[in-house]
Amino acid sequence: MRAPGGSQALMPQRFMRRGTPVSGSADAFAATGRFVTFEGIDGAGKSSHLQALAAWLRARGHEVVVTREPGGTPLAERLRELVLTQPMEPLTELLLVFAARRDHLVGQIVPALMRGATVLCDRFTDASFAYQGGGRGLDGECIAVLERWVQAGRQPDLTLWFDLPAEVAAARRSAARVPDRFEQQDAAFFARVRDGYAQRAVAHAARFERIDATGAQPEVWQRVLAAVEGRGWW
Ligand code: TYD
Secondary structure (H helix, E strand, O other): OOOOOHHHHOOOHHHOOOOOOOOHHHHHHOOOOOEEEEEEOOOOOHHHHHHHHHHHHHHOOOOEEEEEOOOOOHHHHHHHHHHHHOOOOHHHHHHHHHHHHHHHHHHHHHHHHHOOOEEEEEOOHHHHHHHHHHHOOOOHHHHHHHHHHHHOOOOOOEEEEEEOOHHHHHHHHHHHOOOOOOOOOOHHHHHHHHHHHHHHHHHOOOOEEEEEOOOOHHHHHHHHHHHHHHHOOO
């Protein structure tokens, strides 16, 4: 039996009213769609591969929802704007990112997974561990608590981690765009973010695929395809 919407499906058990029929997290896990996240330091090139994978999946007849974090719903996009532009201390930043995530999960991701769509999401909670944990130095246990509350046990099915040295990513970024609050950070910050991703990849080895993001785009795309086809899901 399925809960009607994303909110009930993600309600941590202890917040459910007595007699509510379905445990939230069990139901979120019962969703049939695949949840794929794209991660990496700014300048790793993940976003163009996300679009390419969406096209590849659609050509095979799959329903694909392309989304991003922070963002993905009207409220979460407003929170994104604040997080990317307003000065704030790290814990406030973390809380806003998770507030955006909750709205996004409830309003967009879980309903899409429940109807069987593949969701491709540009960043998710691994970015909170990497940026707010590694980059800003917040306690990982605090982030893990928010992860449990907000996601009720739901993790991505597959995480494509685009990995490359911080200096290579910095050179790509400087050619590309006006930097936001994160992109203005120094090389040491991005080295810590990269390390944060590396730790998550070890702790969540089954769902993580490390993609070597150095080299030309077509080469990297071949690595993405190999990782995706290796799962045998589509
Ligand atoms: P990004 O995904 O790189 O988008 P764009 O390509 O449009 O710049 O930007 C989002 C930024 O938000 C990125 O620098 C990392 C940051 N971020 C966090 O710090 N924590 C999070 O949990 C998430 C999802 C993103």
